[in-house]
Amino acid sequence: MTNHYGLIGYPVQQSKSPVMQNEAFRLANIDADYQLFAIEPNQLGEKFNELVANGMCGFNVTMPFKQAIIPYLDELSELSKTLGVVNTVVVKDGRTFGDITDGQGFWSTIKKTPNNVVVLGTGGAAQAIIASAPSESQVHVFNRMTPTFREKERTLAPLLQESLHNIAYVDQFLLKADLIINATNVGMQNNQSLLSPKQFALTPNHVQVVDIIYKLNDTQFVAAAKKANRQATDGLAMLVGQGALSFEKWTGIKPDQNAMMAAILREGRY
Numbered sequence: 546m547t548n549h550y551g552l553i554g555y556p557v558q559q560s561k562s563p564v565m566q567n568e569a570f571r572l573a574n575i576d577a578d579y580q581l582f583a584i585e586p587n588q589l590g591e592k593f594n595e596l597v598a599n600g601m602c603g604f605n606v607t608m609p610f611k612q613a614i615i616p617y618l619d620e621l622s623e624l625s626k627t628l629g630v631v632n633t634v635v636v637k638d639g640r641t642f643g644d645i646t647d648g649q650g651f652w653s654t655i656k657k658t659p660n661n662v663v664v665l666g667t668g669g670a671a672q673a674i675i676a677s678a679p680s681e682s683q684v685h686v687f688n689r690m691t692p693t694f695r696e697k698e699r700t701l702a703p704l705l706q707e708s709l710h711n712i713a714y715v716d717q718f719l720l721k722a723d724l725i726i727n728a729t730n731v732g733m734q735n736n737q738s739l740l741s742p743k744q745f746a747l748t749p750n751h752v753q754v755v756d757i758i759y760k761l762n763d764t765q766f767v768a769a770a771k772k773a774n775r776q777a778t779d780g781l782a783m784l785v786g787q788g789a790l791s792f793e794k795w796t797g798i799k800p801d802q803n804a805m806m807a808a809i810l811r812e813g814r815y
Contacts, residue, residue: 554607568808618747648677650787659723671728738765745773
């Protein structure tokens with residue numbers, strides 16, 4: 546009997562998750578398929594419960610449902626309780642269990658543990674990355690000084706080793722950065738970058754730059770880093786990393802991330 550999995554969100558049509566997850570199922574010789582489910586926001590509860598009742602075995606959850614899905618779940622992992630977000634749902638014996646793999650998925654792509662990390666942003670993805678950071682890494686988190694800055698500072702306090710920083714003062718932290726992460730949506734729908742080539746030029750030559758957004762062409766953030774001759778990548782590896790962890794939670798099998806990435810690249814990244 547074929548087991549069914551899928552991604553719920555709105556919109557979802559551009560997602561590469563089916564390509565990589567179906568390849569992982571194929572390589573593991575698992576009789577399963579992975580589909581996309583675009584759900585209107587006001588129908589989340591009804592449609593989710595309907596999918597579970599129809600025998601779905603697991604889900605990924607994307608925007609705008611990472612928080613909204615929680616009231617419809619039976620159990621949460623400790624990390625999801627802490628962060629208040631879910632991106633993976635396991636269904637077993639009719640019960641639903643929510644977890645978050647974004648942070649671990651991101652760190653699985655970082656080969657050398659960084660001493661000093663600069664994180665730009667305070668949203669759900671940023672929080673997952675911060676919460677899952679290696680204990681030996683010093684994580685410095687930055688946000689624009691908006692009217693909600695102090696509220697965000699209080700929300701993040703349990704996750705941070707130090708206070709939330711105003712991004713206006715980021716330059717002094719760039720001087721010793723081993724890893725810089727854009728965990729905001731700046732650059733997703735526009736050609737903006739939170740850091741300029743001049744700022745990237747302040748960083749050590751070995752710095753690794755990651756924009757968690759992935760697009761057809763380089764985001765301005767990645768382009769600015771490359772202009773300063775720094776190594777920079779987009780969020781495709783994180784997408785595969787978090788998806789591989791979801792697969793493992795559903796099946797108990799560790800998939801081949803290189804094969805999942807290759808499946809996406811064969812089809813065409815975007």
